[in-house]
Amino acid sequence: GQQVMQIPQYQHVQEGEDFTTYCNSSTTLSNIQWYKQRPGGHPVFLIQLVKSGEVKKQKRLTFQFGEAKKNSSLHITATQTTDVGTYFCAGDSNYQLIWGAGTKLIIKP
Amino acid sequence: NAGVTQTPKFRILKIGQSMTLQCTQDMNHNYMYWYRQDPGMGLKLIYYSVGAGITDKGEVPNGYNVSRSTTEDFPLRLELAAPSQTSVYFCASSYRVGGSEQFFGPGTRLTVL
Numbered sequence: 467g468q469q470v471m472q473i474p475q476y477q478h479v480q481e482g483e484d485f486t487t488y489c490n491s492s493t494t495l496s497n498i499q500w501y502k503q504r505p506g507g508h509p510v511f512l513i514q515l516v517k518s519g520e521v522k523k524q525k526r527l528t529f530q531f532g533e534a535k536k537n538s539s540l541h542i543t544a545t546q547t548t549d550v551g552t553y554f555c556a557g558d559s560n561y562q563l564i565w566g567a568g569t570k571l572i573i574k575p
Numbered sequence: 576n577a578g579v580t581q582t583p584k585f586r587i588l589k590i591g592q593s594m595t596l597q598c599t600q601d602m603n604h605n606y607m608y609w610y611r612q613d614p615g616m617g618l619k620l621i622y623y624s625v626g627a628g629i630t631d632k633g634e635v636p637n638g639y640n641v642s643r644s645t646t647e648d649f650p651l652r653l654e655l656a657a658p659s660q661t662s663v664y665f666c667a668s669s670y671r672v673g674g675s676e677q678f679f680g681p682g683t684r685l686t687v688l
Contacts, residue, residue, distance in 0.1 A: 472617075497674050508665055509618070511676035554617060558673055562633075567617040 468493050470557045472566030480574050485542040487569035489555035496558045498531055498538045503568070504551040512553075547573055576601050579680035581666050587686045588656040596651040596683050598666030606669045607649040608677065609633075609641065611662040618665065624649055625672060656687045 469492045479485050489498065497516040501509040513522055515531035515538060522529045528541045542549055552570045556563040582597045600607065605626045610618040620633030624643040638660060640652040649668075653660060663684050667677040 475615075499676065508679040508682050509677075510679070514674065514676065516674065556618075562620070562623075562672075563677065565617040565619075570615075 468559055468564050470555060470564045470566045472555055472569060474569055475567065476570045476572060478572045478574050479545050481547060482544050485545050485549070485571050486539060487553050487555075488537065488539045489557070489566050490537045491557045491559070491564070493559055494535050499556045499558065499563065500529060500540055501554045501556065502551050503554065507551075509554060542571070545571065545573060549573070578602065579666055579668055579678050581680035581683050583683060584681065585684045587688060588653075589688060590656060590658065592656050593652070593654050594656070596653070596664055596666075598649045598651065598680060599647050600668040600678070601647065602668060602678065603646060604668035604670055604678075605646065606672050607643065608667045609639070609649070609651045610665045610667065611635065612665060613662050621651065658687050661685060661687045
């Protein structure tokens with residue numbers, strides 16, 4: 467079946483360092499969505515990418531959608547404690563969201 | 576608007592018991608979803624609905640049932656609870672089925688002992 471692989475599973479960073487998570491789909495996607503889940507919370511929508519090669523920015527967050535619409539990345543510049551949580555990608559294919567397993571961002575004390 | 580609400584927040588069941596997880600949305604969304612999230616894992620779709628009276632299975636439907644009698648409500652029924660159903664359950668809704676963000680409820684944390 468369709469799969470969206472997301473890596474890494476965890477990333478430990480010092481506050482102020484950058485963070486990146488990657489998603490790869492086994493099939494071409496109509497669009498890809500990104501969500502953030504704070505510890506103990508529920509997923510909250512961040513952004514949707516639709517066009518091939520699309521790049522969108524939200525302050526320190528940069529989202530990219532690959533040219534073939536099969537991969538995507540989220541990059542956070544200069545992480546802050548408020549960035550802690552798990553970041554999920556969700557690929558839209560045939561009108562169903564296929565979720566990646568998430569990348570947990572952990573800030574080292 | 577309250578968005579998506581879920582009850583209860585927490586529940587402990589014994590093996591073989593049954594229960595219904597409630598989900599209500601006030602955004603007039605046609606599309607609603609039930610997910611489960613096991614510890615450290617992503618979301619798996621249990622059931623979804625494209626409108627009142629219409630439901631369909633997702634990736635992991637076994638052991639669950641749903642109904643959708645109104646646009647607002649989408650309850651999830653667990654029959655004969657098993658330890659494998661220990662999980663956090665999220666209800667979500669969206670305006671469209673494709674290309675539309677999903678709004679999530681706060682979740683129900685279920686433990687089956």
